[in-house]
Amino acid sequence: MSAISVNGLTKKFNGNVAVKEVNFEVKPGTIFGFLGPNGAGKTTTINILCTLMGADAGSASVNGYDCSKEPDDVRRSIGIVFQDPTLDKDLTAYENLLYHAYLYRVPKPVRRRTVEDAIRFIGLYERKDDLIKTYSGGMKRRLEVARALVHQPKVLFLDEPTLGLDPQSRAGLWTYIRRLPETMDMTIFMTTHYMEEAEVCDDICIIDHGSIIAKGAPSELKSMLGGDVVYLIADDNKKALGMIRDLLDIEAEIKGDEIVFPTKKSDTCIPEIIRTLGDSVRSIRLQRPTLNDVFLKITGREIRSEHADSGDQLRENIRAYRRRSDRQ
Amino acid sequence: MIDSNVIRVIILREVKKFVREKSRLISSIARPVIWLFLVGGGLSRLVPDQGGVSYIQFIYPGIIGMTVLFSSIFSAISIIWDKEFGYMKEILVAPVSRSSIVLGKALSGTIVSMIQVFMILLLSPFLGISLDLFQVAEVLLIAFMLSFCLCNIGILIAVFYDSFESFSVIMNFIVMPMFFLSGAMYPVNKLPAVLSWLARVNPLTYGIDGLKNVIFPLSGGSVSDFPVGTDLVIIVLTSAIFITLSTLLFRTRLK
Structure with a gap:
């Protein structure tokens, strides 16, 4: 039951x-x-x-x-x-x-x-x-x-x-x-x-x-999100993107000044990238997905906006204030 | 059905809080003292005695009634406070019957009132009023019934309000008119017709009249307005009506 x-x-x-x-x-x-x-x-x-x-x-x-x-x-x-x-x-x-x-x-x-x-x-x-x-x-x-x-x-x-x-x-x-x-x-x-x-x-x-x-x-x-996400910056992002796509067969894209792509095998993927791109890699980081990302993926927005949060705080402050003034 | 456990919790809680909060205890005693000696003492110089009863003595039953009124309404509308600060939710999600919550609130308000009435009774010798034990018992009984009735009126009011801002509305538009139209300060039959009729639909009038009847048994009706039997029947009937109404409304409005 x-x-x-x-x-x-x-x-x-x-x-x-x-x-x-x-x-x-x-x-x-x-x-x-x-x-x-x-x-x-x-x-x-x-x-x-x-x-x-x-x-x-x-x-x-x-x-x-x-x-x-x-x-x-x-x-x-x-x-x-x-x-x-x-x-x-x-x-x-x-x-x-x-x-x-x-x-x-x-x-x-x-x-x-x-x-x-x-x-x-x-x-x-x-x-x-x-x-x-x-x-x-x-x-x-x-x-x-x-x-x-x-x-x-x-x-x-x-x-x-x-x-x-x-x-x-x-x-x-x-x-x-x-x-x-x-x-x-x-x-x-x-x-x-x-x-x-x-x-x-x-x-x-x-x-x-x-x-x-x-x-x-x-x-x-x-896991709906397709695994971890790798963020990479190389000396020449366009050239690196081409190499990742052609040599490693990974669907990557450029977002801002970073190359971004999801991977299910993050532990073996990073050494592979570094071997392929060599010295041109300036930084590389890996992000594990959070439930926040899940929400973002499904709805297209963040679950928690700053606005809602400060609203909670405000409400709590008003309550506290009223509690104090009621006591007098 | 009646759950003694919830009645017990509500009574324990209210009485404990009343006794613990020294300022409320002191002001509940100070108010009748101020009315009796400052208002009553001053006016008794202007108002002639009636049937051997001076004005300061005349308002004594009225001041008992006033204390019961303030204390009962204040206790009952603590429901608004409980709604605002959440404790009502704790009671509402518990497996207890709604009618027991209403009964518990009414009884706890009545008990708190009785503590205050008892203390005002200790003032009677200072006003030249001597009461025998039987009269004291009668006063306590009438005060008890009156308080129970007023608590239920208070609960009925409290069910409709959700925030404590309504407190001054209740005080100015319900409690004060009830007090002044109750025969506490002047005999009801000497009021202008309109006011006299308003006083006659006010349950507090009959409570105070009942108290006048038992406190001044020898005045032969020159102080009181109605026979004591009428007073008692009306208080009991009004109590029955208001506890039914307050329970029904409590059930529908606070599910």
């Missing part, structure tokens, strides 16, 4: 299609990445899977339970870390997790221990009695992950888990998340628009404008 199964899922907001006939399956015990730019329909899909929103057409099931017909069964079997923080900042870490344990009916004899174990797991045990408002962004995020684990869900949803975190906190959070499928026997469904973070996934789906445009393991998707 699939951990998550989605068929023909469609959702509209005021006539605008947010998600359009989306299909995918998530295998149990895997990390599944749901990738796409901001506004592609990732959060809408998560909200439907988490029973916070109904779909207009199609069906979705989690752990074998139908999201619209058996919402309570779905809710019991999942944990969620939302994109925006949902901790109560006026309570301590321990209280936040303890109340969560009550909500999910963790039995009394193990309640206290489960909560303490979860806080220990993310390395915040010494600060468990501090109010959340004294926590840093990275610590809050980790604590949200810990809270979602208290009731031992079978599927964990992570919506942009590292949004707004500094690189160090991001790396820290990932070390915890990666351990989960094995240590807790859990399936992870995560969304992100940081393509490099999706490399840890077993399978990914790329969504754009509400439709799925690519599916598969990261290595499969990257």
Whole structure:
């Protein structure tokens, strides 16, 4: 049985299609990445899977339970870390997790221990009695992950888990998340628009404008690009290009001041080029494809524009400001 | 269906936060003291006694009602806060029934109000009002029912608003008119006809009137406007109507 199964899922907001006939399956015990730019329909899909929103057409099931017909069964079997923080900042870490344990009916004899174990797991045990408002962004995020684990869900949803975190906190959070499928026997469904973070996934789906445009393991998707890409600069690019084409039978082309060509055998290809072109090679470099390149190849644009990124930052700043002014 | 676990979480959370936040605790006590002694103390020089009750004593039930009103509405509209800062999502994705969330919110607001009412009751000797234990119990019971009713009105309001900017709208257009048209500061039957009718559709009027009836049992109706039975029936009916409405709306608007 699939951990998550989605068929023909469609959702509209005021006539605008947010998600359009989306299909995918998530295998149990895997990390599944749901990738796409901001506004592609990732959060809408998560909200439907988490029973916070109904779909207009199609069906979705989690752990074998139908999201619209058996919402309570779905809710019991999942944990969620939302994109925006949902901790109560006026309570301590321990209280936040303890109340969560009550909500999910963790039995009394193990309640206290489960909560303490979860806080220990993310390395915040010494600060468990501090109010959340004294926590840093990275610590809050980790604590949200810990809270979602208290009731031992079978599927964990992570919506942009590292949004707004500094690189160090991001790396820290990932070390915890990666351990989960094995240590807790859990399936992870995560969304992100940081393509490099999706490399840890077993399978990914790329969504754009509400439709799925690519599916598969990261290595499969990257192999669509025809392997690694070699960038070369010679004394005379035109002459070198001719030699590469004629002598090595490689379809290369000149882009800017570089000769560019894909290759499936990058390890043997470079020595061959240097033997053929000899001293005229000024520089040569090899680039392994990233998931970003996959997105670029399919859609013709970058997944992440600077504009979207600064928008996130702005929104986060406004929230922080309002939080401060509300306190006064 | 009722989930005691979610009711318990909501009550624990609200009461803990109320007790922890010293400024809210202090201001909730300071407001009635200011009204009683500064407004009531000043006006009692101008307003003659009615049936042996001075003006400062007359507004005492009204100030209890005011405290219940502010505290209940404020507790209930913390739902807006929870929506804005995300905690509501944590509750909504949990396997708990929606009606229990509403009931939990209403009960937690009621409990927080009762803590404040209890403290205002400690002021009664300073106003020359002596209450026996039975009267104290009656005051607490009426305050409880009134607060529960007002919490549900507050929840109904909160369901419609998504941001906290609406706070001043709610204060200026709902809470303040409710307070001034409740018979807290002046008897309802002495108001001009239009205002008197508005006061009669205000549930707070009956709560405060009930409190007047039990605090001044000897005044023979010169202080209160309605019989205590009428007051109680109307509060219970309004509570029933508003908890039904708030639960229905909560279910549809916060899925």
